[in-house]
Amino acid sequence: MNKMEEKQISEHEGLLLIQQMIATAKKEQKDDGKGWIIWGWMLFLASLLTVLNIHFGWFQTFFFWNFFGVITLVALSYQTISYLFMRKTEKVHTYTKDLFQRLNTGFFISLMFIIVAINVNISPTIGFSLLISLYAFWILIYGSALNFRPSIIAAYLTWGIGFVSLFAKSFEQVMLLHAAAVLVGYIIPGHIANNEFRKLHQRNKVVESV
Numbered sequence: 001m002n003k004m005e006e007k008q009i010s011e012h013e014g015l016l017l018i019q020q021m022i023a024t025a026k027k028e029q030k031d032d033g034k035g036w037i038i039w040g041w042m043l044f045l046a047s048l049l050t051v052l053n054i055h056f057g058w059f060q061t062f063f064f065w066n067f068f069g070v071i072t073l074v075a076l077s078y079q080t081i082s083y084l085f086m087r088k089t090e091k092v093h094t095y096t097k098d099l100f101q102r103l104n105t106g107f108f109i110s111l112m113f114i115i116v117a118i119n120v121n122i123s124p125t126i127g128f129s130l131l132i133s134l135y136a137f138w139i140l141i142y143g144s145a146l147n148f149r150p151s152i153i154a155a156y157l158t159w160g161i162g163f164v165s166l167f168a169k170s171f172e173q174v175m176l177l178h179a180a181a182v183l184v185g186y187i188i189p190g191h192i193a194n195n196e197f198r199k200l201h202q203r204n205k206v207v208e209s210v
Contacts, residue, residue, distance in 0.1 A: 033193030040186025042068060047179035054172050061171075062124075069115075076108065099145065107138045125165075128174050132162035132181045139185050150189040158185035 046068040053059055111134065118127035136158035143151025158181045165177040 032197040033190040033195075036186045036190030037194065040182045040190055042071070043182040044179050044187060047175045047182070051172055051175045051179075054175075100142075103138070103141060107134070110134055125168060125171050125174050128178050129162055129165040129168075132158060132165055132178060135181060135185050136162060139189070143189075148189070148193065150192045154185045154189045 046064045049064040050061070053064060054061065111131070114127055114130050114134065117130075118124050122130075136155045139151050139158060140155035143149070143153075143155060161177050161181040161184065165174050165181075168174045168177060
C-alpha cells in the first residue's frame with residue numbers, strides 16, 4: 001500500500017510539474033513589451049535631442065549619447081548583479097528563457113563592439129547605420145522566436161531605414177533616420193505587445209473569476 005501511495009504521489013507531482021512547465025512556457029511567450037518601449041523611447045529621445053543640440057549648440061555633439069551610455073551601463077550593472085547574486089531559485093527552467101538570455105548577451109556584446117568601433121576607427125554616420133542593422137537583426141530573432149508578426153514586419157522596415165541611412169549626407173540626417181528606426185522597430189511593436197498582453201491578462205482574470 002505504501003509503495004502504491006508513493007507511486008501515486010510521484011505521478012501526481014509529475015503531472016503538476018508538467019503543467020507548471022507548460023504554464024511557464026506560455027507566460028514566457030507573452031512579452032508585455034515594456035522593455036522595448038523603455039529602450040525605444042530612450043534611443044528616440046537621444047536621437048532627437050542630438051538633432052536639436054546640433055542646431056542650437058547646447059553641449060558637445062555626443063553629450064546626450066554619452067548620458068544615455070551612462071544610464072545604460074548603470075542599468076546593465078544592476079541587472080548583472082541581480083542575476084548573479086540576488087536572483088531567486090527558479091522552479092522551472094525553460095529553453096525559451098535560456099535562449100533569450102544568451103541572445104541578449106550576444107546583442108549587447110555586438111552593441112559595445114560597434115560603439116567602440118565608432119570611437120576608434122569608423123565614422124559616427126556609418127556606425128549608427130550599423131547599429132540600425134543590429135537592431136533589425138535582434139528584432140527579427142525576437143519576432144520569429146515568439147511568433148510575433150508586428151516585430152517580424154518591423155525588422156524588415158528597420159533594415160530598410162538602415163539601408164537608406166547609408167546614403168545620408170550628414171550626421172543630423174542619420175539621427176533622424178535612427179529615430180525613425182527605433183520608432184518603427186521598438187516603440188510601435190512594444191506598444192502593440194503591451195496592449196495584447198494587457199488584453200490577455202484581463203481575459204485570464206475573467207476566466208479565473210468564473
